Amino acid sequence: EADIYQTPRYLVIGTGKKITLECSQTMGHDKMYWYQQDPGMELHLIHYSYGVNSTEKGDLSSESTVSRIRTEHFPLTLESARPSHTSQYLCASSELGAGGYTFGSGTRLTVV
Amino acid sequence: GENVEQHPSTLSVQEGDSAVIKCTYSDSASNYFPWYKQELGKRPQLIIDIRSNVGEKKDQRIAVTLNKTAKHFSLHITETQPEDSAVYFCAALFTNFGNEKLTFGTGTRLTIIP
Numbered sequence: 354e355a356d357i358y359q360t361p362r363y364l365v366i367g368t369g370k371k372i373t374l375e376c377s378q379t380m381g382h383d384k385m386y387w388y389q390q391d392p393g394m395e396l397h398l399i400h401y402s403y404g405v406n407s408t409e410k411g412d413l414s415s416e417s418t419v420s421r422i423r424t425e426h427f428p429l430t431l432e433s434a435r436p437s438h439t440s441q442y443l444c445a446s447s448e449l450g451a452g453g454y455t456f457g458s459g460t461r462l463t464v465v
Numbered sequence: 466g467e468n469v470e471q472h473p474s475t476l477s478v479q480e481g482d483s484a485v486i487k488c489t490y491s492d493s494a495s496n497y498f499p500w501y502k503q504e505l506g507k508r509p510q511l512i513i514d515i516r517s518n519v520g521e522k523k524d525q526r527i528a529v530t531l532n533k534t535a536k537h538f539s540l541h542i543t544e545t546q547p548e549d550s551a552v553y554f555c556a557a558l559f560t561n562f563g564n565e566k567l568t569f570g571t572g573t574r575l576t577i578i579p
Contacts, residue, residue: 386566393503393552395571396554396572452497452514452565453499453511454499454511454567456510
């Protein structure tokens with residue numbers, strides 16, 4: 354079934370560790386996004402991509418980085434995790450010109 | 466820059482009554498307005514959307530209205546049920562130099578009281 358998949362679902366790591374949150378979609382969408390969201394709160398755009406080798410920073414300043422080497426894959430990396438990074442990270446994708454986003458199930462990150 | 470304001474931030478409604486959530490947007494060129502529902506612990510899911518060439522759209526108990534002149538749009542839920550309890554987000558599609566992305570409202574936590 355075409356969908357957008359995020360792994361891991363939950364992650365607890367120590368301060369200073371490097372982590373990569375995975376996001377893959379099988380819908381053939383060109384556009385992909387990363388949002389940071391505290392549970393039930395605002396969605397903050399941190400990165401987006403309009404296609405392969407295209408990445409842009411979003412509205413919320415973030416210490417993370419992203420890459421888009423393949424259409425279906427849009428991983429997010431934190432080089433050195435801090436407790437302030439504790440949050441839920443949602444990946445989404447959309448088709449150019451279509452408007453609506455499909456969200457992944459999210460990764461709930463806790464940095465201790 | 467683009468901006469979407471959403472009100473109220475919380476809403477409690479007796480089961481069976483109607484709920485209305487309102488949003489305003491800043492860019493008059495916006496032409497697509499989706500609504501997302503996010504249940505506790507789950508991903509946001511698209512429940513209804515409207516494009517700027519229509520003023521109203523319905524899907525069973527859910528309807529969305531759009532007033533382009535006033536730059537506002539609203540979500541209407543009739544005959545509310547406990548499963549309608551969730552956080553709802555409105556959004557507007559903004560285009561900047563050919564690149565388009567959604568700007569989301571800040572969310573409305575809807576609670577249906579049995």
